[in-house]
Every structure is written in C-alpha cells, then in structure tokens.
Amino acid sequence: MPGFDLDNSYAIIVILWLSGFFILYTVGLIVSYIVFFLMGIMNLGRYRHYVNVVDLHALFKTSLTKPVSILVPAYNEERVIMESVRSLLTLHYPQFEVIVVNDGSADETMRVLIESFELVPVSKVYQRKIDTEPVKAIYESRSNPNLVVVDKPNGGKSSALNVGINVSQYPYFCTLDADSILDSDALLKTMRPFIEHPDTMIAVGGVIRVANNCVVDYGRVKEVNIAGNWLALAQTVEYLMTFLSSRIAFARMGVVLLISGAFGMFHKESVIEVGGYREDTIGEDMELVVRLNRILRKKGRRFRMFYNPDPVCWTEVPEDLKSLAGQRRRWQKGLVDSIRYNGEMLFNPRFGLLGMFGMPYYLIFEMLGCVVELFGYVMLIVFWLAGVLSLNWMLLWILMSMATGFMFTVLSVLVEELSFHRYRRVRDLFMLLWGGFLYNFGFRQINAVWRLQAMLEYLGGFRKLWGAIRRGGFRTAGS
Amino acid sequence: MIAEAVQYLVAGIFLNSALLFLIIVAQRLLTASHQRWASRRRTELLPVFARYMSADISIEDMLTEIGTSVDLAEEMILGFLRQLRGSERSKLLALAHRLRLLERSIGRLNVWDWRNRDIAAMQLGIYGLRESVPELAHSLRDKRMEVRFTAARSMGMIGTPEAGSALLSILNRPELMETTRLVEIVQKMGGQAIQPLRQMLEDPDYPLESKLIAIDLVGDLQEYRLLDVLHASLRSPEPEVVIRSLKAISKISSPGSIPDFLRLAEDPAWEIRAQAVKALGTMHVDEGLPILRRALSDPSYWVRRNAAQSLAACGYSGGEILREARLDSDDFARDVANYQLQRSNGSLSRHEAAGLPLAERGAEPTGLPDRSRPEVEG
Numbered sequence: 001m002p003g004f005d006l007d008n009s010y011a012i013i014v015i016l017w018l019s020g021f022f023i024l025y026t027v028g029l030i031v032s033y034i035v036f037f038l039m040g041i042m043n044l045g046r047y048r049h050y051v052n053v054v055d056l057h058a059l060f061k062t063s064l065t066k067p068v069s070i071l072v073p074a075y076n077e078e079r080v081i082m083e084s085v086r087s088l089l090t091l092h093y094p095q096f097e098v099i100v101v102n103d104g105s106a107d108e109t110m111r112v113l114i115e116s117f118e119l120v121p122v123s124k125v126y127q128r129k130i131d132t133e134p135v136k137a138i139y140e141s142r143s144n145p146n147l148v149v150v151d152k153p154n155g156g157k158s159s160a161l162n163v164g165i166n167v168s169q170y171p172y173f174c175t176l177d178a179d180s181i182l183d184s185d186a187l188l189k190t191m192r193p194f195i196e197h198p199d200t201m202i203a204v205g206g207v208i209r210v211a212n213n214c215v216v217d218y219g220r221v222k223e224v225n226i227a228g229n230w231l232a233l234a235q236t237v238e239y240l241m242t243f244l245s246s247r248i249a250f251a252r253m254g255v256v257l258l259i260s261g262a263f264g265m266f267h268k269e270s271v272i273e274v275g276g277y278r279e280d281t282i283g284e285d286m287e288l289v290v291r292l293n294r295i296l297r298k299k300g301r302r303f304r305m306f307y308n309p310d311p312v313c314w315t316e317v318p319e320d321l322k323s324l325a326g327q328r329r330r331w332q333k334g335l336v337d338s339i340r341y342n343g344e345m346l347f348n349p350r351f352g353l354l355g356m357f358g359m360p361y362y363l364i365f366e367m368l369g370c371v372v373e374l375f376g377y378v379m380l381i382v383f384w385l386a387g388v389l390s391l392n393w394m395l396l397w398i399l400m401s402m403a404t405g406f407m408f409t410v411l412s413v414l415v416e417e418l419s420f421h422r423y424r425r426v427r428d429l430f431m432l433l434w435g436g437f438l439y440n441f442g443f444r445q446i447n448a449v450w451r452l453q454a455m456l457e458y459l460g461g462f463r464k465l466w467g468a469i470r471r472g473g474f475r476t477a478g479s
Numbered sequence: 480m481i482a483e484a485v486q487y488l489v490a491g492i493f494l495n496s497a498l499l500f501l502i503i504v505a506q507r508l509l510t511a512s513h514q515r516w517a518s519r520r521r522t523e524l525l526p527v528f529a530r531y532m533s534a535d536i537s538i539e540d541m542l543t544e545i546g547t548s549v550d551l552a553e554e555m556i557l558g559f560l561r562q563l564r565g566s567e568r569s570k571l572l573a574l575a576h577r578l579r580l581l582e583r584s585i586g587r588l589n590v591w592d593w594r595n596r597d598i599a600a601m602q603l604g605i606y607g608l609r610e611s612v613p614e615l616a617h618s619l620r621d622k623r624m625e626v627r628f629t630a631a632r633s634m635g636m637i638g639t640p641e642a643g644s645a646l647l648s649i650l651n652r653p654e655l656m657e658t659t660r661l662v663e664i665v666q667k668m669g670g671q672a673i674q675p676l677r678q679m680l681e682d683p684d685y686p687l688e689s690k691l692i693a694i695d696l697v698g699d700l701q702e703y704r705l706l707d708v709l710h711a712s713l714r715s716p717e718p719e720v721v722i723r724s725l726k727a728i729s730k731i732s733s734p735g736s737i738p739d740f741l742r743l744a745e746d747p748a749w750e751i752r753a754q755a756v757k758a759l760g761t762m763h764v765d766e767g768l769p770i771l772r773r774a775l776s777d778p779s780y781w782v783r784r785n786a787a788q789s790l791a792a793c794g795y796s797g798g799e800i801l802r803e804a805r806l807d808s809d810d811f812a813r814d815v816a817n818y819q820l821q822r823s824n825g826s827l828s829r830h831e832a833a834g835l836p837l838a839e840r841g842a843e844p845t846g847l848p849d850r851s852r853p854e855v856e857g
Contacts, residue, residue, distance in 0.1 A: 046594070049597065064657070064659055064660060195660075196624065196657075198657065198659075392482065393485075396482065396486060396489060397485075400485065400489045403496070404492055406492075406493070406496050407492050407496045407499070410496040410499045410503075411499065413500070414499060414502070417503050417506065418506075429500075429503060429507060433500055
C-alpha cells in the first residue's frame with residue numbers, strides 16, 4: 001500500500017478537522033432527512049384525507065374558485081406540445097385559459113400548434129405590467145376559445161412566463177412545462193388552499209411525477225407504469241423522495257422556498273408586485289418564490305405559501321445522460337442564482353425560519369451538497385492512499401453512505417404506499433426498490449459530478465439559458 | 480472494535496431497509512386482499528339491498544344479512560343516500576337507525592382525530608336528519624377549519640330553519656368561517672333560510688355587520704317574503720342598513736317599494752340618495768322621472784351619475800329628459816346628461832357633445848367636485 005509521512009502534526013490536524021467536518025455534515029444531513037420523513041409520514045393522513053374526502057364538486061361550484069390562466073412556455077416542443085395542450089384544454093375546472101408562449105422555437109412547435117388548434121392571429125391589446133420583451137404575434141384558436149398562443153422571439157423561459165403573465169386575464173396563474181400532463185382535477189385541488197385562505201395565499205405548489213412509460217390517452221395519464229430506462233427509474237425514486245418528504249416538511253414549517261416551475265399556481269398581483277420572473281436567471285422558479293418571500297416579508301405583508309402533494313403533474317424526464325446532465329446543470333446554476341440574488345435572507349433572523357433554517361439548508365445541503373459528497377469520496381481515497389484508512393474502512397464508509405441513502409429511498413416508497421398509492425402492481429414496488437438501488441449506487445454520484453461541473457461553470461461565468469432535452473414523446477393508448 | 484460496530488451498523492441499515500420493504504409489500508398484499516373481500520361482500524349485499532328497498536325482505540332480515548359487515552353497510556347506505564331523494568331515503572334511514580350509524584357518527588364528532596370528525600360531519604349531512612343539527616352546530620366551532628366547513632355544508636344539506644339559524648349565528652365570525660363560503664351555503668338553502676333571516680333582521684340586538692350580510696343575502700335570494708323586513712330596514716338610523724336594503728329591494732323588483740325609493744331619493748345623505756335613484760332606475764317607472772330629473776342637478780356627482788344612468792334605463796321618456804337636460808342652465812345637469820348620452824350610444828355623438836357650449840371645457844366631464852362636501856365612492 002502506498003504510504004505518506006504522517007509524522008507531521010499539521011497533516012494530523014487537517015485529517016482530524018476534515019473527519020470532524022464530514023461526520024458533522026453527514027449527521028446533520030441524516031438527522032434532517034429523518035425529520036423530513038417523520039414530518040412527511042405525520043402529515044400523510046391529512047393529505048390522504050383530502051384525497052378521499054374533499055368534495056371536488058363543491059370546489060367546482062363555489063364562487064371562491066377563481067378563474068386561472070395556465071401559462072405554458074414552449075421551446076422546441078414539437079413532439080409533445082399537441083398532446084400537452086390537448087390535455088390542458090380538457091381540465092376539470094370552471095373557468096380557465098391556456099396561454100402557450102412559444103419562445104422562438106427553432107423546430108416546428110408553432111406550426112404544430114397552428115394546425116392542431118386552428119389558430120388565427122388576433123390584434124389583442126394587453127397591459128405590460130411586467131417589463132419584458134415585445135411579442136411577434138398573438139393567436140387565438142377557432143376550435144378552443146380558451147386557448148391563446150403567443151409567439152415571441154427567443155428570450156428564455158422567464159421572459160416567456162412574463163409575457164404570459166402580461167397577456168393573461170385572470171387573477172391567478174399556473175405555470176406548466178410544455179412536456180407536462182396534469183391530472184384532470186389537479187387545478188381544482190391546487191386552488192383549494194387559495195379558497196381556504198383567499199386573502200393571504202399567494203402560491204401553491206403541487207407534486208411532479210415521472211410520466212415515462214405511462215400510458216397517455218386523450219391527454220390524460222390512463223395507466224401509471226414504472227419507467228423501464230434506468231435513468232428515468234432512478235429519477236422516479238428521486239422525485240418521490242423530494243416531493244413526499246422534504247417539500248412536505250418544509251411546507252409544514254412554513255418554509256416554502258421552491259415551487260417547481262413545472263407545476264405551480266400563483267396569485268398574479270403578488271407576482272407583479274415583486275416584478276415577475278427575473279430574466280437573467282435560469283432558476284426562475286425558485287428565484288421567484290424566494291424573492292416573493294423576501295420582498296413581501298420586508299413589506300410586512302401577511303401571506304402564505306403552501307405545498308400540496310395531492311394534485312399531480314406528470315412530466316417526461318430525460319432518458320439519456322446528455323439531456324439529464326444539461327438539466328441538472330441548469331438546476332444547480334438556478335439554485336446558486338436564487339441564493340446569490342436573495343443572499344440577504346441567509347442567517348437573517350428578520351426572515352424567521354426562512355432566514356435561519358430554510359435558506360441555510362438550501363445553501364449547505366442542496367447547493368454545497370455535491371461538493372461535500374464528491375470531496376468526501378476523494379478524501380476517503382486520499383486517506384486510504386496515505387495509509388490513514390484501511391481498504392476495509394474506506395469501503396465500509398462508502399457502503400454506509402449508500403446504505404443510509406438506500407434506506408431513505410425505501411422510506412419514500414413507504415410514504416408513497418401509505419399515501420397516494422399511484423403504483424398499483426406489486427411488481428412496481430420491486431421496480432422502485434431497484435430504482436432506489438440505482439439512485440444510490442450510480443445516479444447520485446453522477447449527479448453530484450454534474451452539479452459540481454455546473455458550479456465551476458458558474459464561477460467561470462458561463463450561464464446558459466434554455467437547454468434542449470431529447471424527448472421520446474408520450475406513450476399513447478394504442479402504441 | 481469500532482470497525483465491527485460500523486459493519487453491524489451498515490448491515491443493520493440494509494436489514495432495516497429490507498424489513499421496511501417487506502412491510503410495504505405485506506401492507507400492499509393485505510390491502511389488496513381486503514379490497515377483494517369488500518368487493519365480493521358488496522356484490523353479495525347489493526341484491527339484498529334491492530330486495531329490502533322493494534319491501535321483499537324485512538329490516539330484521541336485512542340486519543341478519545349485513546351481519547358483522549357494518550362498516551361496509553354504512554358505506555353502501557351513505558352511497559345510496561347521496562343519490563336518492565324522497566321516500567326511499569326513509570327506508571335507508573330506518574336501517575341506519577337500527578345499525579346505530581347515526582349515533583356512531585354523532586359520537587365521532589367529538590373524537591380526537593379531526594379527520595374522523597370531518598368524516599362524521601359529512602356523514603350527518605348525507606343522513607340529513609334534523610336531530611343532528613345541535614351536534615353539527617357545535618361542530619361549527621370546531622378547532623379545525625375543515626371540520627367547521629364540512630359541518631356548515633352538512634347543515635346546509637339538512638336545510639331546516641334551525642340549521643339556518645345556526646349558520647347565520649356565525650355570520651359575524653369570519654375567524655370561524657370565510658363569510659363568502661357561509662353565504663354560499665345559506666344561499667343554497669333557499670326558502671329554508673327565510674325564517675332565521677327574518678329573526679335576525681328583526682332582532683335589534685344583532686350585530687350590525689351580520690345584519691348587513693343578511694340583508695345582502697335576502698337580495699341574493701330575491702326573497703319577496705322578506706320585503707316587509709327590508710322596508711322596515713329602510714327606516715333604520717344606520718345609513719349603511721338603508722343603502723344595503725335599497726340594493727336588496729331593487730334586486731327583488733317590487734313595485735310597492737317605489738314610494739320608499741322616491742322618499743329616499745331626497746334624503747339628506749348623498750350616499751342614500753345615490754342608491755335610491757339607482758334603485759328607481761331598476762323599476763323603469765314614470766313616477767320616478769321628475770325626481771330623477773331633479774337629481775341631475777344634485778350637488779353630489781354620484782347621485783347625478785346614477786340619476787343619469789337610471790334615466791337612460793327608463794327608455795324613451797328617460798332619454799327625452801336627458802336630451803332636454805343638455806340645454807339646462809345647470810352645468811352639472813348638462814354635463815352629466817351629455818356624458819350619459821354619449822355612453823349609452825344615444826343620439827349625441829362625441830363631436831356633437833363637444834360642440835355644445837359647456838361641454839367644450841372637456842370631452843368627458845367625469846368626477847366633478849361636490850358643491851357641498853367630500854364624497855367617497857358609493
């Protein structure tokens with residue numbers, strides 16, 4: 001075994017410090033995960049109750065169910081856009097409009113839309129409440145009066161969303177990715193918190209689930225299947241872990257710092273009040289939510305944000321390494337942006353739990369997590385090479401890190417099983433278990449590398465905007 | 480030693496995960512097995528229910544058939560009750576009584592778990608029996624908002640005057656329930672809400688806020704049987720009560736109210752005059768025309784504007800008065816008449832209006848200052 005001279009007190013001090021840091025970090029992470037899962041499980045009954053008991057018919061009828069504008073920014077989405085818009089137009093909701101903003105797609109997205117929905121250009125007047133780019137044309141559909149399509153030059157997702165907000169006519173808006181499919185009553189369920197707290201609720205997030213390999217019929221997910229591709233399978237488990245534990249726990253503590261851009265509903269005036277989506281960031285979804293928290297708290301406004309794990313939005317996740325790497329790098333850069341732009345909240349008691357727990361958690365465990373994880377692996381190897389650690393010990397530590405990760409993925413499957421029970425076959429459970437294994441033994445490590453790469457790119461000043469994800473399109477009933 | 484402990488720890492974590500997974504699979508299998516049993520039992524009970532409903536078997540036979548499957552029977556009875564109306568319900572309710580389901584639901588209203596209280600409140604609404612109103616009224620003050628709302632909805636479904644009274648008693652308690660939601664529930668009760676609304680409006684000790692909402696409710700329900708109470712409210716010393724009553728009466732469109740409207744159109748308070756002239760416009764009657772004509776010169780902008788709108792709504796004769804008013808010596812009357820005629824796409828174009836001597840000062844004479852005292856939007 002290679003060895004190094006350890007008769008150096010500095011080296012020993014460094015080793016002790018590093019070991020102490022990693023142990024503390026790991027313990028902190030494990031404790032926080034345990035707390036999240038406990039809180040998730042404790043709140044399960046509540047959500048289950050909502051799923052089974054809430055009278056959606058009553059929600060549909062009440063005048064408190066306000067009209068909603070659904071904003072769908074689209075960039076090179078020719079393969080999924082028709083199915084996605086068709087799905088949205090059949091949502092079970094009293095009054096809504098679908099606004100698709102084509103952000104200068106280089107493919108046939110616009111043509112597909114025009115042909116599929118009989119679009120005609122209109123000279124619609126709208127107020128530019130948020131300062132953003134001008135649009136090329138606005139189209140309305142002859143066949144679907146509640147469909148509006150805005151064509152604009154490429155400017156990024158944020159500018160597409162800001163244009164959508166300007167064109168929208170209703171008091172609430174819901175953001176959706178073009179490759180997403182909502183459950184038919186998802187909008188109603190998302191509106192429920194707004195109905196319960198009409199004066200204070202400003203944003204509600206829903207759960208995102210993986211649609212790969214699910215059967216889609218007439219714009220609805222008809223049959224829920226587990227993805228066959230290993231990357232999609234690992235992401236299925238990852239999404240379950242995120243949406244059924246930490247998000248629930250954070251929301252329970254009143255710390256909502258992220259509502260996924262793939263599915264979230266907002267009070268329009270509040271978003272306009274803080275200036276809409278920031279156009280120089282790629283993490284526009286998180287940045288907006290953090291900024292809403294920051295500005296409205298500073299103004300002393302009483303407001304609430306909520307995370308509701310019942311309304312489901314299905315999305316197609318990347319199945320190839322290249323697309324996934326691009327997506328994860330964008331997410332990481334977005335996270336860094338959000339923390340950077342709203343840095344004054346960090347460890348600031350003025351922002352309560354948000355400042356003292358939420359933001360520091362995102363900084364230490366989400367943003368820097370990849371650095372610490374990879375550094376940890378490297379250090380284990382260095383310690384082994386230095387003779388500080390035996391091979392057995394090194395393997396044991398790596399195994400332990402993966403074992404705890406694996407336990408949390410099994411816990412998330414338990415939470416899913418006790419709550420929403422979307423995967424109906426026993427075989428699906430075994431697939432999820434396999435997904436948990438893949439997630440911890442491969443996916444997590446590759447993801448950490450991509451995220452670290454993103455951090456380095458960010459530090460180097462490279463901040464790419466939209467990225468293309470190769471999509472296979474939804475699996476339809478006949479296929 | 481430490482290495483051994485860590486090895487055990489890792490093995491323990493893996494074993495724990497495996498055990499957890501086994502629990503998940505077992506739970507899944509047990510649930511599936513229970514669902515299969517419930518489905519089979521439901522299939523067995525369905526024809527028995529049909530025979531009971533068509534009086535082929537007695538209630539005793541029905542109870543024997545149900546046996547220990549009381550939970551399933553409860554679920555089925557509630558499902559049927561949701562869909563059935565009229566006499567068929569009474570047979571099912573008799574069965575529910577014999578199975579002591581109502582007592583069970585009422586008892587569950589007080590359990591620790593709010594979800595059970597919520598379900599119980601919902602079940603009592605489906606049973607729709609007035610006996611459960613006091614317990615549900617108690618649940619209107621439950622510490623969970625979900626339970627309070629379900630109890631309110633259930634009371635709305637029961638729809639008796641007692642339920643209405645209980646619901647209206649929390650009208651001034653927005654911390655207990657969002658007023659709009661409560662109003663929607665009471666609106667759905669329709670005629671059943673009349674008696675409690677009357678009591679509420681006639682009771683001098685009722686809080687003013689609640690009374691105002693109740694008056695709005697009467698207007699929304701367009702309940703002519705409460706017109707006498709509304710007419711009495713027009714003599715209230717509270718201007719807001721008078722204004723709301725005027726609004727409510729104008730929704731009901733009762734010709735008998737015209738003398739009151741005419742009287743109030745000359746009230747000293749401009750807010751009341753503004754509402755009264757507006758109400759006159761909804762009646763489309765000639766008796767109001769002279770007063771509306773005079774109101775065009777009212778010191779208050781809102782009275783003038785409403786009067787002009789009411790005249791425009793009164794058809795040809797109202798339009799004639801507006802056209803005459805364009806030549807009036809009073810600036811305010813002229814301006815508001817011009818403006819109204821433009822807005823109602825009448826005989827006067829923008830250019831014509833601009834050509835008139837006093838309209839030259841501005842194309843749209845909106846928001847002219849009051850001659851006497853400041854106003855707020857009425």
